[in-house]
Amino acid sequence: MARSPVWASRPRTRGLVLDLIRAARTISRVELATATGLTGATISEVVRELIGDGLVVEAGRGLPTGGKPRTLVQLNPVARYSVGVQLERNACVIVVVDLAGRPVARTAFHGVASMPPERALPLVAAQVDALLTTAGVxxxxxxxxxxVSYGPQDRGAGVLLTPQPTEEWYDHPVAPRLAEILDLPVLLDNDAAAAAIGEYWLGAVDPDSTYGCIYMATGIGGGVVVAGEVYRGSTSNTAEIGHISVDVHGEECSCGNVGCLENYAGPSAVVRQAAQTPDLARRLALDPAGEDFLTEFARIAAAANAGDPQARELVERSARYLGHAAVTVATLFDLDLVVLAGPSFTVAGSIYQAVVQDQLDRRLFARRAHSVRVVPSVNGSDAAAIGGAVLVLQSELVRGRHDEARPVPTGAGGTP
Known part of the structure; x- marks a missing residue:
């Protein structure tokens, strides 16, 4: 007998149902049928399969609605796990998350930037193995x-297209190599896009909204999510707001553009500006020759929060530049929300939030049609690493609903 279109697209149907269960926390089969437009019989069969696979469990009964109370279902968080690795210029953060996207283990270490990839990736793999063992996963x-890391990238091939932190990293097959060492599939993605989708998976944003994420670690990146889908563009190198020009007469950036936002508002720029303010540099014991910009920036941000006028001026100047970029992105994409994510917002987030909100309230083209809220990430400084793990969950479990690059399989040497 010929199979119906519903059964022919079973992976898509399973993904749709699983994602609805994830978003709702607990939901009945009747509610799933209403939300998907599928028949009750189809929903019952799909849910039965998901329960059989251990991905979903029954969670008691809902409140009476005039008839027999409906049985509720929910995700089984311990059924599957994924790992997120954020590879920064100065540091590496690794998290293990459960099926609900909740972190169950974390580690971080420095020194990756000083190593060539052939030394750094085995170290990262060893840390992943140790974390899984410690967590008992x-x-x-x-x-x-x-x-997840900075761009530009070729996600399909799993390579970085940037000579940072050193020339040896340019065009190196980081995802295939890490997959080979770990014997696990590896998906390469942009850190800001990962941080953005993590908000959606954890239910921190309206699932139907269009929102942007400004991600600031050592550099500045951005991501846009439309109804739960990362806006990818032609090569997934989108919303790179750190390389929006804010000064057409500015200095040339290493990316080839001039007057890039990152060179005015990024942590390294703020540290350089502070080093040129002798009193402030001396008070905060800044190292003019140092390259740990995250640590130096955190000192400046802490001083700004404590009321130091010179530190406050530098941080607020950075925030105004960032607000300018937020207005640009919000105007281009007609955003509902802007999320501030990344370790550089950990200390000075309240200053940036207030300044960026003020810029959007006063300057946004569509401000009379709707407001745009600025909020901190629910995932804090680990937003990119958690988001990287979430992208794996989304890619593997909600397949058929996304045009995401598939994870590079173990032992692969090119586009999967």
Whole structure:
């Protein structure tokens, strides 16, 4: 007998149902049928399969609605896990998350930037193995690794297209190599896009909204999510707001543009500006020759919060530049919300939030049609690493609803 279109697209249907269960926390089969437009029989069969696979469990009964109380279902968080690895210029953060996207283990270390990739990636793999062992996670339940970093990137091939932190990293097959070492699928993605989608998976934003994420670690990146989908553009190198020009007469950036936002508002720029303010540099014991910009920036941000006028002036100047970029992105994409994510917002987030909100309230083209709220990430400084793990969950479990690059399979040497 010929199979119906519903059964022919079973992976898509399973993904749709699983994502609705995830978003709702608990939901009945009747509610799933209403939300999807599928028949009750189809929903019952799909839910039965998901329960059989251990991905979903029954969670008691809902409140009476005049008839028999409906049985509720929810995700089984311990059914699957994924790993997120954020590869920064100065540091590496690794998290393990469960099926609901909640972190169950974390580690971080420095020194990756000073190593060539052939030394750094085995170190990262060893840290992943150790974290899974410490957390007691069954490796058979691990779907894969989300490796997130700065751009530009070729996500399909799993390579970085930037000579940072050193020339040796340019065009190096970071995802295939890490997959080979770990014997796990590895997905390469942009850190800002990962941070953005993590907000959606954890239910921190309206699932139907269009929102942007400004991600600031050592550099500045951005991501836009439309109804739960990362806006990818032609090569997934989108919303790179750190390389929006804010001064057409500015100095040339290493990216080839001139007057890039990152060179005025990024942590390294703020540290350089502070080093040129002798009193402030001396008070905060800044190292003019140092390259740990995250630590130096955190000192300046802490001083700004404590009321130091010179530190406050530098941070607020950075925030005004960032607000300018937020207005640009919000105007281009007609955003509902802007999320501030990344370790550089950990200390000075309240200053940036207030300044960026003020810029949007006063300057946004569509401000008379609707407001745009600025909020901190629910995932804090680990937003990119958690988002990387979430991208693996989304890619593996909600397949058929996304045009995401598939994770590079173990042992792969090119586009999957």
């Amino acid at each position: 069954d490796r058979g339940k691990v779907l894969g690794v989300g490796l």
